[in-house]
Amino acid sequence: VAYAAQSVGIDIGGTAIKAGAITPEGKILAERSVEPHFERGPQAVLDAIADVARELGAREGLGIGVPGLLKLESGFLIDSPNLPGFRNLPVPQEIARRLGCAPEGVRVWNDAKVAALGELWLGAARGERHALVLTLGTGIGGGLIFDGSVYFGSGMAGEVGHIVIDPEGPPCGCGGRGCLETLASASAAQRRALAAGLPASRPGDLKLLADRARSGSEPEAQLLREIGRDLGRGLGPVVCLLDLTCFVFGGGFSAALDTLERGIREGIDERSYGERGSKVRLVPAQLGPAAGWIGAARLAMAH
Ligand SMILES: [Zn+2]
Numbered sequence: 001v002a003y004a005a006q007s008v009g010i011d012i013g014g015t016a017i018k019a020g021a022i023t024p025e026g027k028i029l030a031e032r033s034v035e036p037h038f039e040r041g042p043q044a045v046l047d048a049i050a051d052v053a054r055e056l057g058a059r060e061g062l063g064i065g066v067p068g069l070l071k072l073e074s075g076f077l078i079d080s081p082n083l084p085g086f087r088n089l090p091v092p093q094e095i096a097r098r099l100g101c102a103p104e105g106v107r108v109w110n111d112a113k114v115a116a117l118g119e120l121w122l123g124a125a126r127g128e129r130h131a132l133v134l135t136l137g138t139g140i141g142g143g144l145i146f147d148g149s150v151y152f153g154s155g156m157a158g159e160v161g162h163i164v165i166d167p168e169g170p171p172c173g174c175g176g177r178g179c180l181e182t183l184a185s186a187s188a189a190q191r192r193a194l195a196a197g198l199p200a201s202r203p204g205d206l207k208l209l210a211d212r213a214r215s216g217s218e219p220e221a222q223l224l225r226e227i228g229r230d231l232g233r234g235l236g237p238v239v240c241l242l243d244l245t246c247f248v249f250g251g252g253f254s255a256a257l258d259t260l261e262r263g264i265r266e267g268i269d270e271r272s273y274g275e276r277g278s279k280v281r282l283v284p285a286q287l288g289p290a291a292g293w294i295g296a297a298r299l300a301m302a303h
């Protein structure tokens with residue numbers, strides 16, 4: 001394994017392209033956030049990504065995180081339901097052509113996996129051998145850390161968002177019903193709050209909800225405990241199978257972790273063996289929205 005003096009990471013999201021340059025010691029040299037303008041089409045978005053990469057000096061190593069389904073070896077993007085027009089795209093070739101470098105120098109992974117790598121390298125999962133990094137946002141992303149490394153299986157390992165909790169539950173973007181992300185993502189929490197007659201029309205209202213629960217308001221506390229319990233019901237089988245000792249929660253809704261915690265532990269206990277709910281560590285992510293680009297840059301460091 002050889003490390004370059006710096007590497008560049010880029011995290012492509014639906015609302016922002018986040019990027020930065022960082023040394024192998026973890027010193028952040030520069031950070032950027034660019035509007036993606038998906039309405040201009042995927043080629044223009046790829047141009048913008050290449051521009052940021054060039055500006056940050058991505059000559060020695062470039063890693064990219066993309067939400068969606070990728071071919072693990074080649075980084076070919078099969079489909080990305082949340083990025084308009086991003087399907088059937090050879091992302092490493094497209095970027096390398098724009099930068100005038102070899103496609104082998106551009107590493108592309110799923111966004112949840114690069115976020116897990118970021119938290120493992122410099123964030124809340126540092127030193128953890130068996131952990132799951134969850135992103136509670138529009139959906140629920142998962143990056144599994146197994147035996148000290150991010151684990152892929154055949155490419156899709158860690159996708160806990162589509163574990164079915166309630167087969168009769170709300171329809172999910174994947175075509176199923178009652179998936180974990182239809183019950184415990186930020187969007188699901190908003191929907192459940194509205195259904196319970198609590199104000200939650202904007203994503204920011206989830207913070208208000210958590211604040212009210214903290215100050216002892218029963219309806220909010222009850223709802224967040226129920227959402228936490230559903231989350232725990234999804235994590236219980238994961239604990240049974242993998243004996244994970246730590247769950248790291250990132251994404252907007254993770255700011256409510258303290259109000260979800262009791263429910264999460266109850267849900268894990270309900271769906272696992274040996275009172276595991278009280279033993280696992282539940283911790284907030286530490287890198288915030290930078291986890292993705294930092295992990296992507298780390299990915300590019302190992303050749
Ligand atoms: Zn689903």
